[in-house]
Amino acid sequence: MTTASYVLGVVASLLVLIIVIEMLRRRRLRERHALWWLIAGILALIAGIFPKTLEWAAQLVGVQLPTNLVFFVGIAILFLVCLQHSAELTTVEAKTRTLAEQSAMQELRIRELERQLTGKDRLAPDSDGE
Amino acid sequence: MPTALERTLIVMPALNEETNVGAVVREVLGTLPGVSCIVIDDGSRDETARQANLAGAEVAQLPFNLGVGGAMRLGFRFALENDYDNVVQVDSDGQHNPSEVTTLLQGLEHADIVIGARFAGKGAYVVKGPRRWAMSLLSVVMSRVARTKLTDTTSGFKAMGPRAVALFASNYPAEYLGDTIEALVIAAKAGLTITQVPTEMRERAGGTPSQNPIKAAVYLARAALALLVGLIRPPTPLPRDAS
Secondary structure (H helix, E strand, O other), rough: OHHHHHHHHHHHHHOOOOOOOOHHHOOOOOOHHHHHHHHHHHHHHHHHHHHHHHHHHHHHOOOHHHHHHHHHHHHHHHHHHHHHHHHHHHHHHHHHHHHHHHHHHHHHHHHHHHHHOOOOOOOOOOOOOO | OOOOOOEEEEEEEEOOOOOOOOHHHHHEEEEEEEOOEEEEEEEEOOOOHHHOOOOOOOOOOOOOOOOHHHHHHHHHHHHHOOOOEEEEOOOOOOEEEEEHHHHHHHHHHOEEEEEOOOOOOOOOOOOHHHHHHHHHHHHHHHHHHHHOOOOOOOOOEHHHEEHHHHHHHOOOOOOOOOHHHHHHHHHOOOOOOOOEOOEEOOOOOOHHHHHHHHHHHHHHHHHHHHHHHHHHOOOOOOHHHHO
16 A cells, blocks of 8 residues: 555545534534444544554455455445435424424414404405405 | 512423323422423323413423423523523422422522532432443533532533523523533533532432443443533523623
8 A cells, every 4th residue: 555545545534524523513413413424434544544454354254355345334334324314304304294284273273363353364355345 | 579489480391291290380389489380391192281281380382302402492482582580490200309499599699500419418319330420420521611510410400590591592402411411511611600509309200210231331422422512612602682
């Protein structure tokens, strides 16, 4: 491995960690969403600084080429993050629906109250004008 | 001039507490004359809201579960909009003794936040193992951040004065453990004074907290993360009209 590629690996993983931590700091990212990116960044940093750990891990799980282990773990993390986002999106959609329903019900109750107070219904055709 | 109790709102976050919430509300209103009480029903699937209403509390129902932090923020906003000076957070399961609210409110004369601490020499509240370590670590770090000795930073029994209510109405963290740990960090960084008074915890109606070592270790990690995130975040300025 050349010095250039060694530096590239370390700098890239440091950059990931810095961006994630800065976003967390500025409340642009919630803790639960930052966790996976932090784990990925830390793993990349370890493998970047000590390439021997990558070779050892590859041997341990029986992967011939250590680079392939990087690709595998990378894809696995991306897959899990995608899955987490799909699941969260489902929850968010359900909550939006609940909010929309509740807002419609409140609108109904407010209109009923207004009708009782003023004797007029905003949605009914205007009886005075015709 | 209304009394301290008349200027105080008791905020009680409640999730599926139909068996306890009515009795707790009645006890609060009975022991603290003039106080107002709002129960934030955090998306319960049982009769919590009805029981709280029957007992005489104001009830706000959230359409789904937001967690203690989300429920408390609604409580702070309600207090701000209805001109209450103080907010006291009380658990709806009856583990906090309402008569000790007056002790917390006395503390508010010299501080912005008063924590009802469980290990400060009163009562018999004990935890062991990693959960204990987590709490010790938190109290050491938080005591430095708040520049005063705090022994129980995750207590849910707290009184907030006007400046803290204004700050928390817009900046209360909804993250797990954020409502205790990060909230105190936000307050300390905004220049609010925090203090604690010893309080006694009662036996919880629904059993004891779990002592599972794996759960406790996860708790330690999450507490450390919540603390770290709170510490690296930039300070939130106090809303102008409150300072």
